[in-house]
Amino acid sequence: MTAAAHTASKGVLAGIRVCDFSWVGAGPRATKELADHGAEVIKIESRHRLDPSRKTPPFVNGDSPDHSAFFVMSNTSKKSVAINLSDPRGQEVAKQIALRSHMVVENFGTGFMERIGLGWDTLHALKPDLAMVSVSIAGRTGPLAKFRGYGNSAAATSGQALMTGFPDHEPHLTNYAYGDVATPLFAAIAMMGALDYQRRTGRGIHVDACQLESMMQLLAPAFVAEAMGLPQGPQGNREPWCAPNGVFPCTGEDEWVAVSVQSDEDWAAFCAVSGVNDDDLAAVEARLADPERVESLVADWTRGRSAAEAAEALLARGIAAGPVQNGQQVSEDPQLLHRDIAPVMDHPAMGPVRHVAPAFKLSRTPSDVGLAPRLGQDTDHILTDLIGMTGEEIAALRSEEVLA
Amino acid sequence: MSLLSPIRVLDLGGEWTGFPGVILAEMGAEVILVERPGGDAARNRLPQAGGVNPAFAAWNLSKKSVTLDIETAEGQALLRDLIAGADVVLESHRPGTLAALGLAPEALIADHPSLIVTSLTAFGQTGPRAANAASDTTLMALSGLMAVTGFPGLPPLRLGYDQIASLGALQAALGTMMAIFARGTDGQGQHVDVSILDAARLANYREPLRWEFQQAIETRKGNGARRGRGGFVSTIWRCKDGWITWSPSDDPKRSQSFIETANALGIGLDWKDHDFAGEKPADMPQEEIDRLESDIAPFFLRHTRAELEAMATEKGWMLIALLDLKEAAAQPQLAARDFWTEVPIGGQDVPVPAFPFKTSEAQPHQTGPVPHPGQHNAEVLGAVRDAAQLAALEKAGVI
Numbered sequence: 001m002t003a004a005a006h007t008a009s010k011g012v013l014a015g016i017r018v019c020d021f022s023w024v025g026a027g028p029r030a031t032k033e034l035a036d037h038g039a040e041v042i043k044i045e046s047r048h049r050l051d052p053s054r055k056t057p058p059f060v061n062g063d064s065p066d067h068s069a070f071f072v073m074s075n076t077s078k079k080s081v082a083i084n085l086s087d088p089r090g091q092e093v094a095k096q097i098a099l100r101s102h103m104v105v106e107n108f109g110t111g112f113m114e115r116i117g118l119g120w121d122t123l124h125a126l127k128p129d130l131a132m133v134s135v136s137i138a139g140r141t142g143p144l145a146k147f148r149g150y151g152n153s154a155a156a157t158s159g160q161a162l163m164t165g166f167p168d169h170e171p172h173l174t175n176y177a178y179g180d181v182a183t184p185l186f187a188a189i190a191m192m193g194a195l196d197y198q199r200r201t202g203r204g205i206h207v208d209a210c211q212l213e214s215m216m217q218l219l220a221p222a223f224v225a226e227a228m229g230l231p232q233g234p235q236g237n238r239e240p241w242c243a244p245n246g247v248f249p250c251t252g253e254d255e256w257v258a259v260s261v262q263s264d265e266d267w268a269a270f271c272a273v274s275g276v277n278d279d280d281l282a283a284v285e286a287r288l289a290d291p292e293r294v295e296s297l298v299a300d301w302t303r304g305r306s307a308a309e310a311a312e313a314l315l316a317r318g319i320a321a322g323p324v325q326n327g328q329q330v331s332e333d334p335q336l337l338h339r340d341i342a343p344v345m346d347h348p349a350m351g352p353v354r355h356v357a358p359a360f361k362l363s364r365t366p367s368d369v370g371l372a373p374r375l376g377q378d379t380d381h382i383l384t385d386l387i388g389m390t391g392e393e394i395a396a397l398r399s400e401e402v403l404a
Numbered sequence: 405m406s407l408l409s410p411i412r413v414l415d416l417g418g419e420w421t422g423f424p425g426v427i428l429a430e431m432g433a434e435v436i437l438v439e440r441p442g443g444d445a446a447r448n449r450l451p452q453a454g455g456v457n458p459a460f461a462a463w464n465l466s467k468k469s470v471t472l473d474i475e476t477a478e479g480q481a482l483l484r485d486l487i488a489g490a491d492v493v494l495e496s497h498r499p500g501t502l503a504a505l506g507l508a509p510e511a512l513i514a515d516h517p518s519l520i521v522t523s524l525t526a527f528g529q530t531g532p533r534a535a536n537a538a539s540d541t542t543l544m545a546l547s548g549l550m551a552v553t554g555f556p557g558l559p560p561l562r563l564g565y566d567q568i569a570s571l572g573a574l575q576a577a578l579g580t581m582m583a584i585f586a587r588g589t590d591g592q593g594q595h596v597d598v599s600i601l602d603a604a605r606l607a608n609y610r611e612p613l614r615w616e617f618q619q620a621i622e623t624r625k626g627n628g629a630r631r632g633r634g635g636f637v638s639t640i641w642r643c644k645d646g647w648i649t650w651s652p653s654d655d656p657k658r659s660q661s662f663i664e665t666a667n668a669l670g671i672g673l674d675w676k677d678h679d680f681a682g683e684k685p686a687d688m689p690q691e692e693i694d695r696l697e698s699d700i701a702p703f704f705l706r707h708t709r710a711e712l713e714a715m716a717t718e719k720g721w722m723l724i725a726l727l728d729l730k731e732a733a734a735q736p737q738l739a740a741r742d743f744w745t746e747v748p749i750g751g752q753d754v755p756v757p758a759f760p761f762k763t764s765e766a767q768p769h770q771t772g773p774v775p776h777p778g779q780h781n782a783e784v785l786g787a788v789r790d791a792a793q794l795a796a797l798e799k800a801g802v803i
Binding site: 012013033037058060069070073074120124138139140141142143144149152153156157158159160161162163164165166169170171172173174175176178181182185186188189190192193194195196197199200201203204205206207208209210212213214216217218219220221222223224225226227228229230232234235236237239240241242245246247249254256257258259260262284285288315318319320321322323324325326327328329330331333334335336338339341342354356358359360361362363364365 | 609621629758
C-alpha cells in the first residue's frame with residue numbers, strides 16, 4: 001500500500017531511467033512527456049555543443065544557458081549531466097549511464113552515435129534488453145537517411161506547406177515549427193511502445209521514428225482523398241464537410257471570432273440568433289455550394305460585435321465559436337488556468353517561471369512536473385550514485401573540460 | 405510480435421476519437437469501433453468517393469466495427485458486457501454525456517477496476533469552457549496559434565486537415581499508453597482526461613512566453629521569420645516550377661556562395677562586395693533585407709526546384725523544395741521504408757500511410773482496411789449474446 005502510494009505520487013514512469021542525448025525540439029519535447037510522468041530523464045548535454053534551446057530568448061534574470069525560459073518549455077522535470085561527447089573519456093562516461101538506463105533517446109544526424117561508440121549495435125550487444133529510440137527528419141534508412149533539416153523541413157516535403165493557405169495565394173510555412181511540436185508526440189508514443197515491449201518480452205528494441213512520416217500520417221485524410229480521385233488543395237479556413245467554417249471580423253483592430261456551423265441544426269440556430277432568413281441555405285449541400293454567401297452572412301452579424309460577445313451568443317445556442325486569442329489572452333484564458341497547464345515554479349536561476357504541464361490528466365497516477373534543469377546540475381550525483389565514480393575521478397575529468 | 409500489448413480497445417466514437425484508435429490499432433491493439441446502427445454519422449460527411457468519406461476512412465483504418473444503439477436499455481446492457489471484456493474504452497463525447505446514459509467513466513472504472521477510460525474532449529472534463537461546443541478551428545483560435553498563422557492583411561489562418569484535433573488525438577494515444585504501462589505494474593486502470601485545447605496550448609511554444617516576458621503581441625508575418633537581430637527574412641521563394649524553402653539568414657559562407665552564384669547570372673550585383681561575415685542578412689534592418697530579397701528573387705524564378713536542389717546540395721545552401729501531395733507520396737525515401745500499405749476503400753485499392761516507426765524487431769505496424777458498419781457484430785457481439793438474442797436485437801434495431 002505504501003509502495004503503491006509512493007509510486008502514484010511520482011507518476012506512472014517512476015523507476016524508469018532514460019538516457020537522453022536529444023536536443024533542440026523533436027527529441028526533448030518527447031522525453032519531457034516521460035519526465036513529467038515520473039521517468040528519470042537524464043539529459044546529456046555540453047557547453048561545448050550547447051542545446052540551441054538554451055540560447056533562445058526570452059532570458060530571465062540573466063543571460064547564461066540556465067536563464068532561457070524557452071528551454072524550460074521542452075525540458076521540464078529532467079536531470080542534466082554535462083559531458084563533452086567529443087572527448088573519448090566523455091563518451092565512455094555517457095556509455096556507462098546509457099548501460100544503466102532502460103532507454104536511450106537521440107536525435108543526432110545519422111551515424112553520429114556510431115562515431116562516438118554509442119550506436120545501437122554496440123549498446124545492444126552490451127545490454128540486450130536496452131530500448132533505444134532515434135528521432136530524425138526522414139528516418140535512419142533509405143536514400144534520405146543522412147538528410148539534415150530543421151523543424152519546418154518536413155512541412156515542406158510532406159506536402160503540408162502546400163496544403164496550408166488560401167486558394168490562389170502563396171503557400172504558408174508557419175512561423176512556428178509545427179513539425180517540432182506534432183512529431184515529438186509520435187516519438188513519445190514510440191517510446192511508450194518500446195518500454196511496453198521491453199517489459200513484456202524482456203528484450204531490447206530500437207525504434208526509428210521520423211518527422212517526415214509523422215507529418216504524412218497527420219495528412220492521412222488528404223492522401224486518402226487524393227488517391228481516391230478527389231484533388232486536394234489549400235482551402236483557407238474552410239472545411240470540406242460543413243459551412244460556414246472560418247474566422248469573421250469583429251469590432252476591434254485585427255479582432256476575429258472563429259465560428260464552425262457543423263450541422264443544419266447549427267445553421268438554424270445561427271439564423272435564429274442573427275435574424276438571417278434564407279431558407280435555401282438550410283441544407284449543408286447548399287451552404288457548401290456557396291461558401292462566400294454564407295460567410296458574408298456571418299460576417300455581417302459579427303462585424304458589429306466584439307469577439308467575446310459574438311462567441312458567447314453563439315455558444316449559448318450550441319454553435320462552436322471562440323475568439324481568435326493572442327498571447328496575452330491565452331495566458332489569461334480561464335479554461336487553461338483551470339487546467340493549470342502552465343504552473344509557475346521557482347527556478348533556482350530564473351526565479352518564478354512558468355513550466356508547462358501535460359495535456360492529459362491521469363486520475364490515479366497524476367503527472368509530477370518538476371523544474372527544468374540547469375546545465376550539468378546533476379553531474380556529480382549521477383556519476384557518483386549511478387556509475388560509481390569517485391570525487392577525484394570526477395574532479396579530474398572536470399578540470400580537463402570532459403564534464404562540461 | 406507487436407510493439408504494444410495485445411489489448412482490446414472499445415472506441416465509442418464521439419466528436420474526436422478516430423485517430424487515437426488508429427494509432428493503438430496499428431501498434432497492436434484490437435480496436436473495435438462501436439457505431440450506431442447504420443453507421444457513424446461521420447461516414448456520411450462530404451466529400452464522398454465510392455460511398456466513403458476519405459477522412460472517416462483515414463481515421464478508422466485497421467479497426468473492427470460493431471453497431472449498437474447506445475440510447476436503448478438493451479444497447480447499454482450490451483455495451484456494458486463488451487466493456488467487461490475490454491482493456492480500454494476510448495470516448496470523445498461532451499463531458500456528462502456518458503454519465504447521462506449510466507456509463508460515467510468513474511462508474512465504469514469502479515465496476516471494473518482494471519479498466520482504462522480515455523476521454524478526449526475539446527477542453528477536458530471540467531472547467532468554465534468544458535460544456536462548450538468546439539471545432540478544430542475554434543480550438544486553434546483559442547490556443548493562440550491562429551493569430552500568428554497566415555498573412556498580414558488577411559484573416560488568421562488554420563492548418564488544414566484538423567491538425568489541432570490531431571494534436572489532441574496524439575496526446576490521447578500517449579496518455580492511454582501511459583495508463584496501460586501503469587496497469588502493467590499493478591493491474592489498476594484509471595481515467596485519462598485529455599484536453600485538445602491543452603494540447604494546442606503546448607504547441608504554442610512562443611506567444612504566451614512573448615507576452616509574459618516581453619509584454620508583446622505577435623501578429624501574422626506571412627512567410628517571414630526572424631532569424632537574427634534584424635527584420636524578417638523570407639522562408640519560401642517562388643521558382644520556375646513551384647516553391648522552395650530557403651532563407652538568407654545567418655551563415656556568411658552560405659550567403660557568399662549564394663551571391664556569387666547569382667552574380668554569375670548578373671543577378672544581385674549590388675551585393676557583390678557585401679561583407680556577409682560582418683553583416684549577416686538576418687541582422688540587417690527590414691528595408692535592407694527587403695532590398696536584398698527583391699534583388700535575388702529573379703534567381704529563383706529562373707530555375708526549377710530540381711536545379712535549385714542540385715545546386716544547394718553541391719554548395720550546402722539548406723534549400724528544400726515544397727512538394728504537393730502526389731510528389732510527397734512518390735518520394736523514393738518512403739518506398740525504401742515501405743511506408744505505404746494498400747487497403748481497399750470504397751472499391752479502390754488505396755495506399756495509406758503506415759504508422760511512422762521502423763523497429764529493429766517488433767512488427768512495426770498492422771495496417772488493415774476500414775470496417776463496414778457492424779462488420780464484426782457476429783464475432784464480437786457473438787461472444788456475449790447467442791445467435792437468437794442477436795437476431796432479436798437486430799430485429800429491434802438495437803444492433
